[in-house]
Amino acid sequence: MKDLAPEPTTAQANPPVQPMESNLLPSDVVRVSATSNVPQPERQLTKVAKLIDVSKCIGCKACQAACVEWNDTHPALEENVGVYDNPHDLTPEMFTLMRFTEYENPQTGDFEWLIRKDGCMHCEDPGCLKACPAPGAIVQYSNGIVDFISDNCIGCGYCVQGCPFDIPRIHKTAHVSKKCTLCSDRVAVGQGPACAKACPTECISFGTKEDMIAKAEGRIEDLKSRGYDNAGLYDPQGVGGTHVMYVLHHADQPSLYAGLPDDPQISPLVQGWKGPAKTAGMAVAGLAAAGAVLHGLLARPNEVSEHEEQEAEVLVDQGGRDNDGGQA
Amino acid sequence: MSKDKLVYSARGDVIEAKKPVVVNRYRGFTRANHWLTAGCMVVLILSGFAFFHPALYGLTGLFGGGQTTRWLHPIVGVVLAVSFLGLFLQMWKLNLPRREDVEWSRNIGDVLKGNEENLPELGKYNAGQKLVFWGMTVLIVTMAVTGVMIWEEYFPGLVSIPARRVAVVIHALAAVGSVLILILHVYAAFWTRGTLRAMTRGTVTGGWAFRHHRKWLRELAGREDGRKAE
Numbered sequence: 001m002k003d004l005a006p007e008p009t010t011a012q013a014n015p016p017v018q019p020m021e022s023n024l025l026p027s028d029v030v031r032v033s034a035t036s037n038v039p040q041p042e043r044q045l046t047k048v049a050k051l052i053d054v055s056k057c058i059g060c061k062a063c064q065a066a067c068v069e070w071n072d073t074h075p076a077l078e079e080n081v082g083v084y085d086n087p088h089d090l091t092p093e094m095f096t097l098m099r100f101t102e103y104e105n106p107q108t109g110d111f112e113w114l115i116r117k118d119g120c121m122h123c124e125d126p127g128c129l130k131a132c133p134a135p136g137a138i139v140q141y142s143n144g145i146v147d148f149i150s151d152n153c154i155g156c157g158y159c160v161q162g163c164p165f166d167i168p169r170i171h172k173t174a175h176v177s178k179k180c181t182l183c184s185d186r187v188a189v190g191q192g193p194a195c196a197k198a199c200p201t202e203c204i205s206f207g208t209k210e211d212m213i214a215k216a217e218g219r220i221e222d223l224k225s226r227g228y229d230n231a232g233l234y235d236p237q238g239v240g241g242t243h244v245m246y247v248l249h250h251a252d253q254p255s256l257y258a259g260l261p262d263d264p265q266i267s268p269l270v271q272g273w274k275g276p277a278k279t280a281g282m283a284v285a286g287l288a289a290a291g292a293v294l295h296g297l298l299a300r301p302n303e304v305s306e307h308e309e310q311e312a313e314v315l316v317d318q319g320g321r322d323n324d325g326g327q328a
Numbered sequence: 329m330s331k332d333k334l335v336y337s338a339r340g341d342v343i344e345a346k347k348p349v350v351v352n353r354y355r356g357f358t359r360a361n362h363w364l365t366a367g368c369m370v371v372l373i374l375s376g377f378a379f380f381h382p383a384l385y386g387l388t389g390l391f392g393g394g395q396t397t398r399w400l401h402p403i404v405g406v407v408l409a410v411s412f413l414g415l416f417l418q419m420w421k422l423n424l425p426r427r428e429d430v431e432w433s434r435n436i437g438d439v440l441k442g443n444e445e446n447l448p449e450l451g452k453y454n455a456g457q458k459l460v461f462w463g464m465t466v467l468i469v470t471m472a473v474t475g476v477m478i479w480e481e482y483f484p485g486l487v488s489i490p491a492r493r494v495a496v497v498i499h500a501l502a503a504v505g506s507v508l509i510l511i512l513h514v515y516a517a518f519w520t521r522g523t524l525r526a527m528t529r530g531t532v533t534g535g536w537a538f539r540h541h542r543k544w545l546r547e548l549a550g551r552e553d554g555r556k557a558e
Binding site: 034035036133134135152154155156157158160161163166170175267269270272273277278281282284285288289292295296299300301302303304305306308309310311312313315316317318319320321 | 346347381388397399442444480481490492493496497501503515522534535536538546547
């Protein structure tokens with residue numbers, strides 16, 4: 001029997017070469033869309049995270065190329081409209097995207113080029129999973145990876161409404177939702193994500209969440225010493241923290257970075273729709289139906305009497321007038 | 329009374345027989361229109377409930393799985409919207425509120441007890457039927473509009489994501505509302521004996537018309553008199 005692959009703690013090291021069994025098992029799932037009773041997993045995988053140090057990104061798009069190559073996607077060729085973003089948005093065939101922002105810092109007067117690698121944040125509390133109506137189409141593993149299981153996906157687009165980061169894209173021909181998997185298929189066999197592996201500046205790193213937070217702290221200290229007083233880690237607590245984190249030079253203004261949400265949360269509308277509305281709606285409809293059936297079976301029906309049939313004949317005979325000849 | 333002045337009845341409503349009285353309430357076209365709408369409604373409720381609550385997701389099996397159900401639901405929705413428009417055009421005039429509706433509603437207790445002698449004489453529709461009509465009209469328009477806003481396959485970028493969130497909630501609430509109205513509609517049709525045949529054979533007995541919609545029957549009887557005098 002082959003050994004289980006080790007849990008990867010870095011994307012930089014080369015992976016083991018001997019054949020090994022997947023170490024990301026169906027039993028490691030902690031959340032499943034449209035499923036309430038997920039069995040408690042027997043083991044807890046180490047929480048992983050991808051750390052994207054925006055201050056180190058040179059915008060080379062190696063991560064995009066690696067993503068396309070590993071996931072075998074085929075983004076359509078688009079036209080150059082004078083911006084560096086290519087393609088222009090995330091697509092069902094492009095799970096990650098360098099978003100370029102030109103920022104003139106009012107404090108320093110410096111022109112800054114903010115390049116953020118956009119993609120799924122792998123929320124600890126995933127809005128997509130909450131919104132999804134198809135059992136098993138979205139799962140979360142105990143290491144924090146949120147994954148779309150296309151076989152169960154119905155392409156309805158509810159995850160689009162659920163996501164606070166505008167990430168999922170519905171495939172036009174496959175009719176399933178697509179996004180970054182955090183390379184769950186690589187992590188399962190002891191390898192870090194393809195983008196992190198390809199990144200030439202180690203702007204993207206991968207490891208345990210704990211290690212990545214520690215690494216970020218070192219970077220933030222360095223950035224602060226260079227005059228970026230507001231440098232900080234983006235690990236938004238509104239969604240329970242994320243398993244893709246950013247080091248930002250302006251962590252006080254995340255929205256500078258191509259509209260990264262300042263305080264992302266699952267919309268209260270989605271929470272209400274998938275919470276009280278669902279239960280109350282079912283209860284109200286069920287009670288009304290049951291009440292109607294019971295009342296219909298037990299209560300005296302509203303019946304027309306023979307007398308009324310005769311009255312009708314008289315009324316019709318008299319051309320709609322009552323016996324006294326006048327209209328009622 | 330001019331035979332052309334129709335206040336309580338539609339042009340197609342006629343007294344078919346006099347002994348005993350049989351009244352034509354819905355012509356074939358209206359009945360077919362109604363049952364097409366009803367069929368769509370059933371499909372929409374079954375497929376919609378599959379997405380509304382995970383416990384009912386199994387209903388997608390009726391339509392060949394989740395993917396097919398996701399595809400089918402909005403298409404049937406469009407058919408229903410068009411079909412209901414047909415019903416609306418045929419029925420809206422006689423569903424406009426009238427003074428007697430207020431009194432009828434005030435005596436809703438007598439309605440439920442079946443004491444119709446305490447109720448005012450009514451035209452073709454009572455206030456309850458009018459509630460079903462206008463309620464369904466409002467909710468179907470609401471669901472059609474919000475449904476297009478969240479129709480991922482054909483209108484993915486029609487409105488912003490925050491707008492889609494609002495739309496999906498309103499769509500779900502309107503759907504629950506329409507189910508409640510449907511239950512009221514079906515229940516009333518069963519409980520009020522002699523009603524169903526209006527939508528199957530198209531006719532009701534004179535006694536039924538006399539008991540529940542006497543002004544309607546009066547007007548029809550008057551119209552027949554008018555024709556005889558010619």
